[in-house]
Amino acid sequence: MKKMINFTVGPVQADLDILKIGAEQVPYFRTKEFSDLMFENEKLMKEFSNAPESAKVVFITGSGTASMEASIINTLTEKDKALVINGGSFGARFVEILKIHEIPYDEIRLEVGKALTKEELDKYNPKNYTAFIVNVHETSTGVHYDLDLIHDFCSKNNLFLIVDAISSFLADEIDIKKHNIDIMLTGSQKALACPPGISVMVLSKRAQKRIQEINPKCMYLNLRDALKNAERGQTPFTPAVGTLIQINARLKKIKKSGGAKTEIEKTKKLANYFRNKIKDLPFKLVSESPSNAVTSLYSLSASANDIFLILKDEYNIWVCPNGGDLKEKIFRVGHIGHLTIEDYDTLINALNDLKKRKVI
Numbered sequence: 001m002k003k004m005i006n007f008t009v010g011p012v013q014a015d016l017d018i019l020k021i022g023a024e025q026v027p028y029f030r031t032k033e034f035s036d037l038m039f040e041n042e043k044l045m046k047e048f049s050n051a052p053e054s055a056k057v058v059f060i061t062g063s064g065t066a067s068m069e070a071s072i073i074n075t076l077t078e079k080d081k082a083l084v085i086n087g088g089s090f091g092a093r094f095v096e097i098l099k100i101h102e103i104p105y106d107e108i109r110l111e112v113g114k115a116l117t118k119e120e121l122d123k124y125n126p127k128n129y130t131a132f133i134v135n136v137h138e139t140s141t142g143v144h145y146d147l148d149l150i151h152d153f154c155s156k157n158n159l160f161l162i163v164d165a166i167s168s169f170l171a172d173e174i175d176i177k178k179h180n181i182d183i184m185l186t187g188s189q190k191a192l193a194c195p196p197g198i199s200v201m202v203l204s205k206r207a208q209k210r211i212q213e214i215n216p217k218c219m220y221l222n223l224r225d226a227l228k229n230a231e232r233g234q235t236p237f238t239p240a241v242g243t244l245i246q247i248n249a250r251l252k253k254i255k256k257s258g259g260a261k262t263e264i265e266k267t268k269k270l271a272n273y274f275r276n277k278i279k280d281l282p283f284k285l286v287s288e289s290p291s292n293a294v295t296s297l298y299s300l301s302a303s304a305n306d307i308f309l310i311l312k313d314e315y316n317i318w319v320c321p322n323g324g325d326l327k328e329k330i331f332r333v334g335h336i337g338h339l340t341i342e343d344y345d346t347l348i349n350a351l352n353d354l355k356k357r358k359v360i
């Protein structure tokens, strides 16, 4: 395949040390050595999300959506009622999961690009709900929701809080203790910058308790089993062993270079650099509250999907197209993964060239 620069939001570019691990033999994993690696993964995941000592981490072999579904079926029942933010395709995915599993819910539908406001939230009474579900970064539109606001709302009735931080973890700050998050989700192919295949769940004490009490109608995603195995650093079934080893190397590397804060700063710097350089191009920011992970852009002059295709075919650059109704209107530029200022200069030059050619 051609050498491309990848500005999508996943799978993203991995650095060379991580790539090299992918070329090694996959080891047998029912060993003390692999358990120790898994314990280290758990410790660093907790550290980077500021989880309390009592939190437990589960690694699911499956993409992020597997953990979205696992979180719902293992902690909510028909006796619950969830309030879910639906501001794009990932919010809609939670709604679909709730529907399939017959969990009562109300959804707060937000227009493309709109942040969640206090006024909007004030229309709902926390006393009517037992759980709150949000994709803190709605990756389809680049909106990052305000967890202070959500935490305030939840604390009024002690709501169980599920936060999909799949594209936000290591790109935007997240603080499990501060916001009393019961389940935080992330995935290997976003800012963890590893191959796809693993999703990660950080579970509060309260989440662990619910998991012990609920019998999900699913064997593979049974978190009680996963927690039991995690006590010895193992998983119920064969995990994506190679990816877990890559995650271990990546987490240790982040730790060595200053931790999650440094990683977030790096991402923010790239995002700001790009956003400042495109001010004269015929684009408009979609999100009124952007995540550092992605810049979501309305194309004002050309089809957004054409821009995606031309950059791919003529410039060897992947930006991230949108699907559905937004396909012709919006494209996204990611800031997660192994990217440099020079990579952004290449992209900005290509976009300026498109302008010169009157493509945009």
Ligand SMILES: *Cc1c(COP(=O)(O)O)cnc(C)c1O
Pocket (backbone or CB within 6 Å): 010, 063, 064, 065, 066, 068, 090, 135, 137, 138, 139, 164, 165, 166, 167, 187, 190
């Ligand atoms: C990427 C992503 C997911 C998971 O998608 P998969 O394709 O299943 O990995 C879920 N939620 C958000 C917010 C995401 O960005």
